[in-house]
Amino acid sequence: MSKIFYETAAIDYANAAPHIGHVYEKIIADFLARFHRLDGYDTNFVTGTDEHGEKIARAAKNAGQEPQKFVDYVSEELFQPIYRRLEISYDDYIRTTSPRHRKYVQEVLKKVYDAGDIYYAEYEGLYSVGSERFVTEKELVGGVLPGDSEPPILRKEANYFFRMEKYRPWLVEYLKEHPELIQPVAYRNEVLEMLKEPIGDLSISRPKDRVPWGIPIPWDDQHVTYVWFDALLAYASSLASRGIFEKYWPHAWHVIGKDILKPHAVFWPTMLKSAGLPLYKRLVVHGHILAMDGRKMGKSLGNAIDPVVLLDKFGVDAVHYALLRDTSLGSDSPFGEEIVVQRLNADLANDLGNLLSRVRTMLLKYCGGVLPAPSPADSEIARHGVALAGKVRVYVDELKLHLALEEALQYVRSLNKFVNDAKPWELARDPARLKELEDVLYTVVEGLRIASVALEAALPTKAKELRAALGLGGFTLAQTETWGLSPQGTRIPQEAPILFPKLEAKPAPTPEAEALEPQAPNGLITLEDFAKVELRVAEVVKCEKHPKADKLLVLTLNVGDHTRQVVSGIAQWYAPQSLVGRKLVLVANLKPAVLRGIESQGMILAGEDAAGNVVVVSPEKDLPPGAKVR
């Protein structure tokens, strides 16, 4: 059995900036790619930008730029940077204006033409510029195509047509024989429904004098290729141009949004058939991301989530995890910052990150920071551990990604329970029970190793960090199906940063709540208002310069029962060392913010004199760290 996996995420239309929907799709695709790699598949993962067409020509014109300059900017400055930040692990990024793609499209066109599946015909009808296609009167609502801003125009055009209708019976047959082809099944039904009636032939060219922005038709330089025919072929051109088409293509999965089902489920299979190429293996159709209130997201509604803001606030891993854990592939799902905070705090910080902290501390304290010998493989926790990969694999294959993650988290919770029940801190008090203690701690490390791999496809950076904090490296999924692979004698690093720092829950300001807020006359606030501010004495444990900002210091504060990190703009007035050991006043319940890449969990009180010199506020006499200030 050859373990090969080829996957594409839809190539993005380069006429506007990326939004959460683009990000969501790439995260799904990235999960599947990473998971298959971990599971030993020779994997190739591709996405890119779709850069031709009338709409792009118009967007470029509006921006006052040449089309090529415009798409260069959108692809290189908008899409690719955010995907890199998101750690989307694509192996190739295909742009449809690249020479390698253009060449391939022309080759395929030639093939289809030679097969006799392309003819020339004149057509007159209503044309929607917004949707770049001819429309029927029936489709219009109030004279306008739903989704368009302008009514369609009457247009007469001679175009090349692809004999798509000819392949309809074949496609219906194929879909019936391959029920797993389009998933989830609702979309398969939808496609079968579409195919019950004639689908007509597909116009695949545009006259060059009207739409010059496209790939020339090889046998007629007065026409360019219709953008869909061009774009779909990117999935193949990426492979062909790298000389690896034969190897990967038969194993192709496409990940797409439900809005582009028809081109992928109807145009694309018939095109492939005509070109003599095999059909893809699977079409994975996802739904859309909705606002928290379940309504559509949109700039005009003002409820759109900016993926950059999300990344700045929560980091790559929390965004991946929350999007995968709290959506159900195929259906539309509401999403918002509240969900990320909740998942980050509950699953990642409390359950997973804290488990790492507790086992690390105990290993350092009780075992000299050295991993003891493997514990028996017949314990319940060991048996569940080695069975985890199998369960997760089934869920992933069924595309129930949220359940796959929940399964892994359940195992993490069972590890926490195991620690509570085994009470290693009690075992540590009795030297005679050393072996028992070592078995308990080894079991937890091994369990964390297994869980980290099961979660790795959703935690692109933190899964590795977690293992690194235990002195462990990388493992395949198969290597989690054997107990005891964490090597005895592994040294546990002395220092490891908190894996997932917790964030304070966002107060969720609704417009209604703001409206109800009592208006303070002449700038005065009530006692209740002031009581909202939690001030505490904090002792500076550590203080250093912010690596990326001259004016900022990063302080680690002891607040009595915990420590936290605060970024403060006082570098001009205080040398880092001079603050260590000092007691300051901290605004403890300030919403955390990320300043130049470092999270600040609060604010230090300071005052300013007439000359603009800043002085920090300290208690006059000694107060213990954590003491409340009122």
Next chain:
RNA sequence: GGCUAUGUAGCUCAGUUGGUUAGAGCACACGACUCAUAAUCGUGGUGUCGGCGGUUCAAAUCCGCCCAUAGCCA
């Protein structure tokens, strides 16, 4: 109007081919514990399983009709 999917605890969702008192996570309350990121663990639900009817010894699960939501098609 037709087709498809969904409708289970306050919220998000599991419930394999019909079979014992319908489950999990979150949130909330109380308790235990101290290795840990105010963490973890335990305990706590009178849920009309959208409604009505049917098949069956037995239905959240099968069938019919209806209602609601979403999508597709017209």
